[in-house]
Amino acid sequence: MRRPIIAGNWKLHKTINEAVTLVNSIIDEVNKTDVEVVVCCPYTCLSEVKKALAGSKLKLGAQNLFWEDTGAFTGEVSAEMLKEIGVEYVIIGHSERRQYFHETDETVNKKVKKALEKGLNPILCVGETLEEREADKTFNVVKNQTLLALKDVSPLDASKIVIAYEPVWAIGTGKTASSQDANTVISYIREVLKEIYNDDISEEIRIQYGGSVKPSNATEIMQESDIDGALVGGASLEAHQFLGIVNF
Ligand code: PEP
Numbered sequence: 001m002r003r004p005i006i007a008g009n010w011k012l013h014k015t016i017n018e019a020v021t022l023v024n025s026i027i028d029e030v031n032k033t034d035v036e037v038v039v040c041c042p043y044t045c046l047s048e049v050k051k052a053l054a055g056s057k058l059k060l061g062a063q064n065l066f067w068e069d070t071g072a073f074t075g076e077v078s079a080e081m082l083k084e085i086g087v088e089y090v091i092i093g094h095s096e097r098r099q100y101f102h103e104t105d106e107t108v109n110k111k112v113k114k115a116l117e118k119g120l121n122p123i124l125c126v127g128e129t130l131e132e133r134e135a136d137k138t139f140n141v142v143k144n145q146t147l148l149a150l151k152d153v154s155p156l157d158a159s160k161i162v163i164a165y166e167p168v169w170a171i172g173t174g175k176t177a178s179s180q181d182a183n184t185v186i187s188y189i190r191e192v193l194k195e196i197y198n199d200d201i202s203e204e205i206r207i208q209y210g211g212s213v214k215p216s217n218a219t220e221i222m223q224e225s226d227i228d229g230a231l232v233g234g235a236s237l238e239a240h241q242f243l244g245i246v247n248f
Pocket of ligand 1: 009042166171172173174210211212213231232233234235
């Protein structure tokens with residue numbers, strides 16, 4: 001049985017004060033659920049959010065990391081620096097990073113391996129653009145992204161990864177893949193994991209759906225057999241909306 005995981009991706013939102021206020025307003029509800037709940041904050045908020053969620057069931061996530069440990073890499077943050085703060089999850093390969101910051105499958109793979117080496121759990125994002133979907137390339141795209149991101153990742157480490165299937169055309173657009181469509185692609189990703197690893201590991205890895213998830217569509221999405229949670233952008237910024245998804 002895979003434990004559902006709902007992660008909020010705050011993107012470029014929330015000052016420290018706003019972040020702590022939001023965390024304080026969701027903590028009690030999060031403590032009542034069996035679902036695993038993570039907030040992925042901007043780097044600047046991580047330390048204070050860690051203090052705010054101390055002793056609760058809410059987990060801390062980051063939105064990115066760099067694959068080197070130290071060095072002349074102005075502006076970057078290492079896995080060890082995140083670990084030191086108490087970060088447990090880190091989003092890797094989000095489509096916005098692939099699109100605006102030129103991340104490639106190769107750099108995503110380096111980041112996944114570094115996160116695992118340092119004891120962080122990657123939330124690995126894969127998903128097709130609208131153009132790719134319309135050209136019937138969805139399965140090819142998610143297969144390639146998954147294979148390349150997991151290159152040289154051991155079976156033991158693979159089970160610590162959460163995959164987020166996020167069709168790029170559904171992120172921040174209000175358009176959602178139908179729950180059946182999302183489940184079909186996610187089942188396919190599970191087949192790919194079976195090819196790379198084995199049945200047990202493929203059944204163990206949690207795969208989220210992401211793309212305009214809201215309280216009104218969360219139940220339907222979460223009822224699908226292969227969908228193990230959601231990566232939530234816009235709706236994670238407000239307590240009542242995020243809790244509406246957590247309590248799907
Ligand atoms: C995301 O940023 O990962 C995301 C899914 O955003 P939204 O929920 O706003 O579509």
